[in-house]
Amino acid sequence: MxxxxxxxxxxxxxxxxxxxxxxxxxxxxxxxxxxxxxxxxxxxxxxxxxxxxxxxxxxKTQAEEYAYVARISQILHRRNKLMVKRDFTILVTYNCNFKCPYCFEKEIIKKQTDSNKQIVISKEMIDKIYIAMEMIEPNKKLRNNVIQLFGGEPLLKENREIIEYIIKKGKPLGFTFAATSNGYDLDHYEDLLQINYIQGVQITIDGTKPIHDTRRIHSVHIHSFDKIIDNIKKALNNGVAIRVRINTDSQNINEIPKLNDFFCKSGFYSYEKFSVYTEFISGDYNFNPSDYEFKRQNISRRDFLNILTQLDDKIEYDLQLYRNIYNAIYNKEGMTFSSVHCTAQSGSYIFDPLGNIYSCLEVVGNKDEAIGSYIREDIIWTEEKNKWLDRNIGSVKRCRTCKYALLCGGGCFAKTKINSCHIESYCDDFPIRLKSIIQKIYSHFNNVN
Structure with missing residues (x-):
């Protein structure tokens, strides 16, 4: 309880x-x-x-309750392996035209490759990826039909030809596409930004122009805010879904209300397919590289949530948890449970340009974390695959006795591997987050009534 x-x-x-x-x-x-x-x-x-x-x-005795939760976890985990749709991501390139201070990929790539080497996926590798997808999941009904494009920066203007090839090969197989992009070169893809091609783009904006331009820094032109905003307008006018992400730490936490006001005054919220969410990254060691020295000025989760609770519902956070509790109340039914934190533990496959397959975006580029390779005719799986796919709250001792376990799913596995080891949980202030979400939901229902 x-x-x-x-x-x-x-x-x-x-x-x-x-x-x-x-x-x-x-x-x-x-x-x-x-x-x-x-x-x-x-x-x-x-x-x-x-x-x-x-x-x-x-x-039930306490021991019987723990055993009951373990059985629920096992059932949910078996169901996930059999019924949850497989997610596919193509990591188009490790190259990027931005030099964001908190980028987690740049240090990993320096260790794994020649730092001067341009790494972009080839047409040959794209052909192999589509073959690998069918090998991983032969049943079309169990494949997510939206392929995610990721980087680096996938939508660099110089990547136009390979992006066209990815779409050309994927369309006959029933796939459409979405991208995670910095948004700077989006205008070079304007004709591909439509529902049947690239139907959605996630773009990071870290504050109003003065703050954003000190964090989301173009490698040549420095300032990026104005061009990104113009490109977002073009995409929205094409009917493409735009989801803005705000990476929040001590340096920009006070920008959230200002950015919310900017989006209101600029008319972005009038677009049905425009949404904004924020992620708390302060002290997140696997997100922030060693040269991003701000640990001494970390903000707390409470500071972050206090800012958000003062805003309206337009800027989202912890959306999955919010929807779970909200829908249970609205539909007068029980909440949905999960034995895992995310699809990285149930069927996520990320193909990089070097022939590696990963399960989680937060570990791409680190070859030690690759779950397989698609270079050869047959996929070669590594021992890491089972570590990812077998982990669930029933296999983590601390989770088995935790009252929050079926709601949080044991936390992010990537963070446990980096900060401790794979058999630990990563609670990530879940009780604090839950309390904040509950206050927000209760306020919403009170306002409606």
């Missing part, structure tokens, strides 16, 4: 149950009775049956 005090409703709590999926609003008095039920039952028979059904009162 997870009780969260509602800040805007004195004496009220939201109760969430960690393995039944129940969500309820209860009084402080009722919560106290539930907590003290072992010392005596003061409930009516009907109330007791309801509490038993929703899991807030249980006849």
């Amino acid at each position: 997870i009780p969260v005090r509602l800040e805007k409703e004195a004496g009220k709590y939201m109760l969430i149950h960690g393995y039944t999926g129940a969500v309820d609003i209860v009084s402080e008095e009722l919560l106290a009775k539930i907590k003290s039920v072992s010392s005596g039952n003061n409930f009516s028979e009907s109330t007791l049956q309801t509490l038993l059904k929703r899991g807030y009162v249980t006849m």
Whole structure:
């Protein structure tokens, strides 16, 4: 049972149950009775049956509850392996026209390759990738039909020919495409920015012009904000979905409200396919390279969430967790559980230009983390594949006894591998995030009513 005090409703709590999926609003008095039920039952028979059904009162021992969660995890994990659609990403290039101070890829690539070498995927490798996709998942119904394009910067103007080739080869197979881009050269792809080709683009904007231009730095022209904004407008007018990401740390946390105002005044929120979300990156060691020295000025998760709770709902964060709880309340049904943190542990395949296959975007370029190779006629898998695909909350000791486990899925595996080891959990302030999301959801329903 997870009780969260509602800040805007004195004496009220939201109760969430960690393995039944129940969500309820209860009084402080009722919560106290539930907590003290072992010392005596003061409930009516009907109330007791309801509490038993929703899991807030249980006849199970603690050991039996832990075993029950482990069984749920095993069932969910088997289902994921059989039924969850496989995600495919083509890492078009390790090259980039930006020199962002917090880029995690640049140090990895320096270690793995000649730093002066231009690494762009070839047509031959693209042909092999499409063959590998069919080998990995022969059933078309179990393939995500949107291939992600990633980098480096995939949509460099000089990559136009290879991007056209990727689309030309993928379209007859039923694929469309989306890209993660810095947005600077997007105008060179304007005719390909449409629903049947590149249907969506994620673009990072780290603040209003003065701050963004000190963080998202073009390698030649330095300033990038104005050109990116113009390119976003062109893409939106083509009917393409644009999702803006804000990487937030101590240097730009106060930019979030300003950027929100900018998007409002500029009319971006009037586009149905425009959305914004933010990620907290302060102190995230595998995101920030060693030369990005700001650990001494880290902000806390609470600082980050305090800023966001003062805004309207336009800038999203922890969207998956938000939707899970919101939908459970709105649809009057239990929450959705997961035994893993993300698709990297259930069926994500990232193909890089060098013939490597990875499971997670945060480890690309590190050959030690490759789960396979597609260079030869048959895919050669490494031992890393099973480490990724076998990990779930049932295999992590700390998760097996955690009331949040089926909601958080054990946290990001990449971070556990970098910061500790693969058998650990990565909690990432989950209780703090959950409390903030609950306050936001409760405020939303209160405003609606």
